[in-house]
Amino acid sequence: MKNKRGEDAGLSVAADTLICSNLWTVSGVGALRILLDNQPLPTCDTVAINGKAITAMDTAGAWLMLQLRERLEVAGSQVVLEGFQPEHHRLIQYIAEQCQGAATVAPRRAAGSVAAWWINVGHDLISFLAFIGEVIVSLLLAVRSPARIRWREILADIYQSGVKALPIVGLLSFLMGVVIAYQGSIQLKLYGANIYIADLVGHSMLRELAPLLTAILVCGRTGSAYAAQIGTMKVREEVAALETIGMSPVDVLVLPKLVSLIIALPLLSVFADVAAIFGGMVMANSELGVSFSAFFYRLEEAISYSTFMIGISKAPVFAAIIAIIGCYQGFKVEGSAESVGQHTTISVVQSIFLVIVVDALFSILFVLLGV
């Protein structure tokens, strides 16, 4: 509630008396505080503060009154409170008691040195490696005793991260195929090499772009969901509950996600390949007059089986990166809703980054192997 000027807390000086008036409440004292800091106060031996005209007082008003009294006392005056309503007087006493001996404590400063930052990065790296180790151990244990594997959860996860992603992956790959074919067609037309559109779309899509695009989509769609889910469970102490029941959080939460994504992502990549080639075919037909059958015939000649396999073989590695980073960031959440958001963001950024880096490493590796 905004106060009209006349209702703001008032203060006027008359010889050795300070006359207070109107609303000494949280909405009225804002202006007064500024006034107080600049107002010259009487410096007599005894100063009276008259509160007869105060119509309402709350904690904020009482606190300010105490500040005023303290300032006068520091200046060497004896302060007398007079004319206050009994309940206002009581409130001032009460707040004075509450504030006694309670100096404001300075906030803690977070260590911000460069060294501390690097040490942090080091710790982070070590704990990430430890997490990967933990996941591998429990994966090996699961392989040794397949009864421990949670098939139901794996199937549910495949549905969530795979089947439900089909429309978006299909649409985007199709559009990607269209774009590549269109850009290529402009160049190929110049040389009259229309039929080589199949080589262009086939190689770029199957070998590189379709698996990469799918992986990046899944980072944003599934990796972030893993981080947010595990993070929220951590905040709500569900992870701690699992441990006390004697179930390993890695077994229950990470393994099904990891296994299901390793199964789902290659399948999604195949689907992306198909959609992208189809997009290229449509474009080749309309822009270059290459019929569907001619395109297929050329595709079969141009693209070897290994090109397709190179593309698909990267998908399980991408899947492992996405699942492990998503889950790891989820487990790193501490206590607050803000932390869930932070780690979800980090999981997406890190996994997209790593997916692209690993894709580059694969390219180098394949060149060295000569495939």
Add this chain to the structure above:
Amino acid sequence: MPDQDTIISIRGLRTVFDTRVIHDGIDLDVSRGEVLALVGGSGTGKSTLLGEMIMLQAPDAGAIKLFGEDVVGVSEAGARRLRRRFGVLFQQGALFSGLTVLENVGLPLREHTRLDNAMIDALAQVKILQAGLKPEAAHLYPNELSGGMIKRAALARAMALDPEVLFLDEPTSGLDPGSAGSFDELVLKLKDMLGLTVIMVTHDLDSLWTVADRVAVLGGAKLQGVDSMEALSLSTEPHIVEYFSGPRARNTQERQWKRK
């Protein structure tokens, strides 16, 4: 001009969830300066009633007046003005986890007043002390607080604007008996000092005897009775008898009668 001493008045309140009738014709008045407790078994709509009073939910029919103003269909500006005049302590504290205690308590002040930052921090610190927390607690984050401290910090935030009415949703749930007792004392003390009106949902029988002036018993979608604990404990109304007849209730009752 409405009666100055009636803070909340509820008339013919009706709430329906799908086909389940939660409240059917509830009338209730709360006067200035009293502590009213809302009790009732699980699912009798205590929290829903509280939610409707603090304008988080709208009833299906009936009128709720806060400070003489209708809250059903109130304008945005009107709602903002009303919200300034009451504070709410949520069951789990609902402290913002990304802010320190000091920032949590200062938030309503920042939103609703034009005070400068130094003064807001100073006032928030006063509230934190008032709520019985140590000054060091001001810079802790909610996940570093114990259950009792969370309740106190949340109370400090609810009190930030010196509200006229305080709504408490199960203020002592999850606290040990000692902390619960001192929390009750704190609420009474604040009520005396600041002239608060307190409305609380509680299951804590000790709180009902020591803090509440009147107790409203909800049951069967109706208000089964509103009276002091002494009077309610002598009631023969079936819902009231059922609620207060467990062994725990009887023990507390005996202890309280002996104390009187």
